[in-house]
Amino acid sequence: MKLLKRHNYSLKDNKVTDERTFFNRRKIMLGFTGIIANSFIKNSYANKVSSSFYKPENRKLTSYDILTKYNNFFEFGTTKQIWKSAQNLNLENWKIKVEGGKYDNKSFYFDDIMKKFTFEERIYKFRCVEAWSMVIPWCGFQLSELISYLNPSSSVKFVCFETFYQPQQARNQKQDWYPWPYSEIITIDEALNPLAFIATGIYGKSLPKQNGAPLRLVLPWKYGFKSIKSIVKIKFLEKKVKSFWQTIEPREYGFWANVNPDVPHRRWSQEYEKDIGSGKRYKTEIFNGYGELVENLYSNKSNENLYF
Numbered sequence: 001m002k003l004l005k006r007h008n009y010s011l012k013d014n015k016v017t018d019e020r021t022f023f024n025r026r027k028i029m030l031g032f033t034g035i036i037a038n039s040f041i042k043n044s045y046a047n048k049v050s051s052s053f054y055k056p057e058n059r060k061l062t063s064y065d066i067l068t069k070y071n072n073f074f075e076f077g078t079t080k081q082i083w084k085s086a087q088n089l090n091l092e093n094w095k096i097k098v099e100g101g102k103y104d105n106k107s108f109y110f111d112d113i114m115k116k117f118t119f120e121e122r123i124y125k126f127r128c129v130e131a132w133s134m135v136i137p138w139c140g141f142q143l144s145e146l147i148s149y150l151n152p153s154s155s156v157k158f159v160c161f162e163t164f165y166q167p168q169q170a171r172n173q174k175q176d177w178y179p180w181p182y183s184e185i186i187t188i189d190e191a192l193n194p195l196a197f198i199a200t201g202i203y204g205k206s207l208p209k210q211n212g213a214p215l216r217l218v219l220p221w222k223y224g225f226k227s228i229k230s231i232v233k234i235k236f237l238e239k240k241v242k243s244f245w246q247t248i249e250p251r252e253y254g255f256w257a258n259v260n261p262d263v264p265h266r267r268w269s270q271e272y273e274k275d276i277g278s279g280k281r282y283k284t285e286i287f288n289g290y291g292e293l294v295e296n297l298y299s300n301k302s303n304e305n306l307y308f
């Protein structure tokens with residue numbers, strides 16, 4: 001059994017007043033393996049929280065109910081209400097194929113590869129390009145652990161992720177003008193940044209299908225569309241390739257997609273965001289408030305469009 005570390009990037013307990021029962025417990029159930037069997041593994045929750053990096057003021061955790069009923073998952077439809085149709089996704093024998101690195105061309109069963117990493121909880125603010133945000137208690141592990149395990153060669157510059165292509169299960173994939181499968185791409189340095197996370201759960205439970213089960217990326221300093229769901233493929237690349245959204249509309253969905261109040265979306269301002277839980281309006285923060293941890297990734301780049 002692995003010890004659950006509570007990481008620095010979490011909110012302070014006293015900043016979090018919603019979903020009390022979840023936070024007041026000293027011990028939580030952290031679901032990570034047994035997604036299929038739907039069993040949870042108990043972890044002790046000993047470490048104290050010391051969050052010096054990120055404390056969103058007056059922000060409460062978004063409730064489990066909202067997190068699981070207000071989603072973007074275009075494979076299942078273009079509305080926010082896809083949670084029912086997402087239940088069609090079959091998670092049995094989920095495999096992740098790797099291209100490049102030490103295990104080039106190898107496929108891993110989700111259940112097997114998960115055993116190799118250190119599970120923890122991280123509470124991140126999540127900011128969609130559509131100018132709304134949520135505060136989410138993720139469970140999972142740091143993406144850098146997975147990258148080091150897969151051991152890409154030093155010539156690798158980018159990491160590309162792909163979602164399943166299952167039109168029988170995900171009905172919007174029958175719309176063949178979309179460049180399915182959904183894909184995203186980040187630099188290898190971004191992938192190795194300690195904030196970059198692979199989520200396998202929320203609120204101490206296995207990740208619901210509508211949230212991207214069994215595993216998804218979480219990049220809290222970037223717009224939500226970069227945080228690709230239900231990953232089936234990881235590719236190590238030397239050259240940049242176009243993502244799903246960049247293929248559809250590069251003027252609205254940039255490669256960097258770093259949260260930035262000063263770079264408007266083509267159709268709306270990014271100056272403010274609406275918290276989906278409370279309905280309150282907040283000022284958008286550069287890098288979604290995580291500048292201290294990520295700005296070094298961009299220090300030698302001057303173009304402001306970079307942030308979009």
Ligand SMILES: Nc1nc2c(c(=O)[nH]1)N[C@H]1C(S)=C(S)[C@@H](COP(=O)(O)O)O[C@H]1N2
Nearest residue numbers: 071072073074128163182224225227228229
């Ligand atoms: N495969 C896939 N991943 C995806 C999406 C999607 O449509 N398909 N939507 C993205 C967008 S736009 C957002 S805002 C988040 C939404 O995550 P949530 O539903 O868990 O809040 O997932 C991102 N990852």
Ligand SMILES: [Mo]
Nearest residue numbers: 128129224225
């Ligand atoms: Mo989004």
